[in-house]
Amino acid sequence: MFMVDTHIHTCLSPCAELDMHPAALIDAAVGAGLDSIAVCDHNSAENAGAVQRAGRAAGLAVIPGMEITSAEEVHILGLLPNLESALALQAKVYRSLPGRNDENTFGMQVVVNEFAEVLGFNEHLLAGATTLSLEAVVAAIHSVDGLAVASHVDREGFGIIGQLGFIPPELPLDAIEISRRMPLTRARETYAPGGERSILCASDAHDPKDIGTAATYMLMEQATLQELRWALAGEGGRTILGGGRPMEDLALHILDIAQNSLEAGAATIEIRIWEDPAEDRMTIEVRDNGRGMDPETVKKVMDPFFTTRTTRKVGMGLPLLAAAAKAAGGELTVDSKPGSGTLVRATFQHGHLDRAPLGDIETTLMVLLAGQPDRNIYFRHRIDDLEFELDSRDFQTADIDLSSPIGLAILREAIRKGESGLRVFKYGRRTV
Amino acid sequence: MNIADAAKRIDGTIVAGIGAAEGEIQGGYASDLLSDVMANSREGDIWVTMQKHVNIVAVAQLNSLAAIVLVNGRAPEPDTLARAEEMAVPIISTPLQAFDVIGILYGLNIRGRRPV
Numbered sequence: 150m151f152m153v154d155t156h157i158h159t160c161l162s163p164c165a166e167l168d169m170h171p172a173a174l175i176d177a178a179v180g181a182g183l184d185s186i187a188v189c190d191h192n193s194a195e196n197a198g199a200v201q202r203a204g205r206a207a208g209l210a211v212i213p214g215m216e217i218t219s220a221e222e223v224h225i226l227g228l229l230p231n232l233e234s235a236l237a238l239q240a241k242v243y244r245s246l247p248g249r250n251d252e253n254t255f256g257m258q259v260v261v262n263e264f265a266e267v268l269g270f271n272e273h274l275l276a277g278a279t280t281l282s283l284e285a286v287v288a289a290i291h292s293v294d295g296l297a298v299a300s301h302v303d304r305e306g307f308g309i310i311g312q313l314g315f316i317p318p319e320l321p322l323d324a325i326e327i328s329r330r331m332p333l334t335r336a337r338e339t340y341a342p343g344g345e346r347s348i349l350c351a352s353d354a355h356d357p358k359d360i361g362t363a364a365t366y367m368l369m370e371q372a373t374l375q376e377l378r379w380a381l382a383g384e385g386g387r388t389i390l391g392g393g394r395p396m397e398d399l400a401l402h403i404l405d406i407a408q409n410s411l412e413a414g415a416a417t418i419e420i421r422i423w424e425d426p427a428e429d430r431m432t433i434e435v436r437d438n439g440r441g442m443d444p445e446t447v448k449k450v451m452d453p454f455f456t457t458r459t460t461r462k463v464g465m466g467l468p469l470l471a472a473a474a475k476a477a478g479g480e481l482t483v484d485s486k487p488g489s490g491t492l493v494r495a496t497f498q499h500g501h502l503d504r505a506p507l508g509d510i511e512t513t514l515m516v517l518l519a520g521q522p523d524r525n526i527y528f529r530h531r532i533d534d535l536e537f538e539l540d541s542r543d544f545q546t547a548d549i550d551l552s553s554p555i556g557l558a559i560l561r562e563a564i565r566k567g568e569s570g571l572r573v574f575k576y577g578r579r580t581v
Numbered sequence: 582m583n584i585a586d587a588a589k590r591i592d593g594t595i596v597a598g599i600g601a602a603e604g605e606i607q608g609g610y611a612s613d614l615l616s617d618v619m620a621n622s623r624e625g626d627i628w629v630t631m632q633k634h635v636n637i638v639a640v641a642q643l644n645s646l647a648a649i650v651l652v653n654g655r656a657p658e659p660d661t662l663a664r665a666e667e668m669a670v671p672i673i674s675t676p677l678q679a680f681d682v683i684g685i686l687y688g689l690n691i692r693g694r695r696p697v
Contacts, residue, residue, distance in 0.1 A: 221634045222613075282658055283634060305616065313636040314615030 150390065150520040151367045153377075154178065155187040155212070156226060156300065156326060156351035157360055159196040163256035163276050165355040170265040171196065171203035173357050179207055181361025181395070182405075185372035187228050187351075189214040191275045192242050194235035195260050201232065203263040210372035216300060217242055217290070219283040224300035224307040226326065227290035230374040234293035241289050245281045248274030283313070287321060296378060297321070301328040301353060302340065316340075324349050324381050329363045333393050333509040347381040350392030365392040366516050368557075388557055390519060391512025396469065398508025399433065405466030406435045406493050407517055407526075413439030415490065417525040418517070422507070424499060424532040431479075431497040431504070438490040447483050470495050477504035511564045514539065518560055522551045530571060537567035582606050582689055584648045584671050587627060590689060591682050593650060593675035596657060597665035604671070606647045608694040609686050611679060615640050621696040622646060629682050633657045638664040648672070652679045 158165040159174060178186050188200040188211055197213035204211035213235040214228045229235045249272055250258055258271040281289065290297040302325045305311035309325075316322070324347040327336045336348050350363040368388045369376040379387035395401045403420060410418045415437035423432045442450070450467050470493075471481035479496035497504050510530065517526050518541050526541040541551070550556045585602040588595050595602055607625030612618050613632050622628060624645040630637065633655050641649050648671040651657060657665065657672055665672050675682060 221632060284660075305614065311614055311616045313632075313634055314619045314640050315636065317634075317636055 150516055151184040151369050151372050152182060152361075152364050152395075153185045153187075153367055153372065154181075154183050154352050154354070154361050154364045155214070155228060155298070155349050156189050156216070157186050157354045158190055158216075159188060159200060160257070160259040160261060161190040161193055161196040161271060161275070162355065163191070163250060163252075163258050165190075165256075166357070167257065167259065168357060169355065170259075170261045171200040171263045172265055174200060174360065175203045175207045175209055175211075177357040177360040178204075179209055181364075183209070183361050183364060185210040185212065186360070187212040187214040187226075189216040189226050189228075191216050192218060192246055192277075192279065193258075193271060193273065193275050194229075194232075194239045195271055197235050198232050199261055199263045206263070212372070212374055212377070214295075215239065215242065217281070217286050218278040218307070219286045220278055220280050221283055221312050222278050222307055223283050223309045223312045225283070225286045225290070225309075226298040226300050227286075227293075227295045228298060228374060228377065229290075229293060229295040234295060238289060238293050238295065242279055242281075243273060245279040246273055246275075246277060247280065248277045250274050250276070283309075283317070284320065291321070294374075296323040296374065296381065298324045298326050298349060300326050303327050303331040303336065323347070323378070326351050327363075328353055329394055329397075332398070332506060333391065333512065347383075347389055348392065349389075350394070362396050363392070363394050366390040366512055368519060383554070386552070386554060388554070390515040391509055393508045393512055397505050399470075399473065399505050400508035400510045400513045402466055402470040402473065402495075402505075403433060403435060404513040404516055406470065407437075407513070409466060410435065410437035410439050410491065411521060411524065413437065413441070413491065415439035415524065417527070419527045420513075420529070422510075422530045424530075426499050427533065429499050429501075431499040433495045433497075435493045436490065441487045441490050442483075442485040443487050447485055451483065467493070473497075473505045477501040510568055511561065514564050515557075515561060518544075519551050519557055530568070532571045535571050537571050539563065539567060582691065584627070584673070587648075587686065587689065587691070588673045588675075591650065591673070591675045591677055591685050593673035593677075596672050596674050597662050598648070598669050598671035601669045601671050602648075604647050606691055609683070609691045610646075610693060611683055619643060623694050623697060626694075627686065627691065629679050629686075631655060631679070633661055635661045635664050637661060638668055638670050641670045642668050646670075650675060650682055652677060652682055 160169045194215045201211040255276045260268045287297040299309040326349045349365045352363045354360045367380045379385045419436040421434040474481045474495040478498035481495045485491035528539040530537045606627045610622040610626040611629040622644050629650045650673045654676040
């Protein structure tokens with residue numbers, strides 16, 4: 150399983166922060182727990198090589214890319230197989246990009262190497278639009294074997310729907326991307342109710358702190374463009390498991406904690422969510438039978454200082470979830486003993502203005518069940534008197550292989566049915 | 582005022598949908614964000630825009646707009662042209678810029694109207 154942020158700018162983009170140099174950016178990506186990123190500056194790929202080299206040194210796969218502005222002022226990401234393709238596409242873009250940058254108006258366009266040394270300043274008007282039509286941009290990306298993704302389709306400015314009213318049905322896009330503003334659950338209903346489009350969640354980071362604030366979870370063998378192509382098309386056992394906002398969505402906090410449980414050797418993980426809007430209460434529990442922790446370790450993993458970005462693997466999730474619970478008038482407790490597993494419980498005021506959204510439970514369950522077919526995962530989500538239960542053992546009993554495409558499809562359908570069943574209420578639809 | 586007459590007044594050429602150019606203009610709308618045009622333009626509006634992507638024809642069709650005016654001498658893309666012919670949506674191309682086009686149309690008593 151790969152957690153990927155496919156849309157990150159560098160200091161080459163005039164609108165990005167100057168500290169978005171390759172090393173800082175890779176540091177932040179590793180700290181956010183990402184397995185791979187794509188670097189996509191506006192109308193240029195001049196920093197892509199440096200980011201790739203910085204990534205290689207840190208063991209992080211970097212996909213080169215570019216965010217091209219079409220003549221209609223629609224942003225299209227080109228995700229590319231290698232640097233040569235990126236530079237070939239860049240040459241095409243430069244030929245169709247009028248104007249020169251004015252640093253005072255738009256900002257600096259810094260070309261750097263992987264050691265944060267300034268190599269020069271790009272003089273093209275990267276903030277401007279190319280003279281290439283949308284169709285020509287997509288064709289240019291495909292001509293160098295790249296993947297064409299409509300950027301932040303939920304945004305009015307430079308988003309394909311804002312600019313053009315709707316996605317041209319004939320346009321051969323490989324995926325659409327949603328920004329941090331939109332929950333994946335809503336994006337599915339809005340843009341792909343029949344699963345007709347692949348959706349990427351990406352941060353569109355212009356600042357190191359934004360990296361990984363949105364991410365896509367993909368089932369792939371390795372982080373290459375070919376694998377990404379298969380995942381988007383759902384071919385060869387590769388697939389998009391889901392996505393969302395790891396720092397915000399409670400569902401992804403749950404995923405993070407469950408992943409800690411897996412690392413602690415748990416054979417069984419039980420996840421329970423109770424939502425009780427009438428009593429203004431929400432409780433999330435993750436219980437495992439892993440090796441457990443002594444009091445000192447519990448204290449450590451709860452310490453936000455201990456969990457700076459570079460040490461996320463030790464459990465950045467708990468302090469984040471603790472902060473989310475506290476902000477919503479609740480609290481987080483960790484009950485753990487060596488040899489007898491761990492119970493994490495977070496409570497919230499359900500209707501609290503600062504209560505983080507639950508996010509996409511489908512992502513959480515897809516990643517856990519598809520990624521760990523040998524573990525037992527039990528899930529229960531209750532809203533008022535409605536309940537959705539899922540147990541990985543039922544799939545084992547029914548002889549459904551969750552690592553097969555059919556198994557994945559059955560799992561996805563079961564989760565969708567169960568979760569949407571919770572949202573149908575006697576008064577009609579409700580939002581939780 | 583009908584579309585053919587309005588086209589002359591803004592130095593425009595009807596490049597597509599000439600068969601529908603006798604239609605009456607009931608109001609006007611100006612925007613380059615097609616999502617906004619879909620939400621706020623009204624039936625019978627003449628729509629002034631820079632956009633020449635094929636989607637403009639669908640938006641005009643959807644809201645039963647009277648005609649599309651492409652400003653700054655912009656010509657529709659080939660597929661836009663073909664679709665406009667097929668759907669009988671008049672497209673006027675004018676060398677004038679949007680500000681002047683709208684000023685002239687306003688002088689002809691064509692007004693923006695509140696969205697329905």
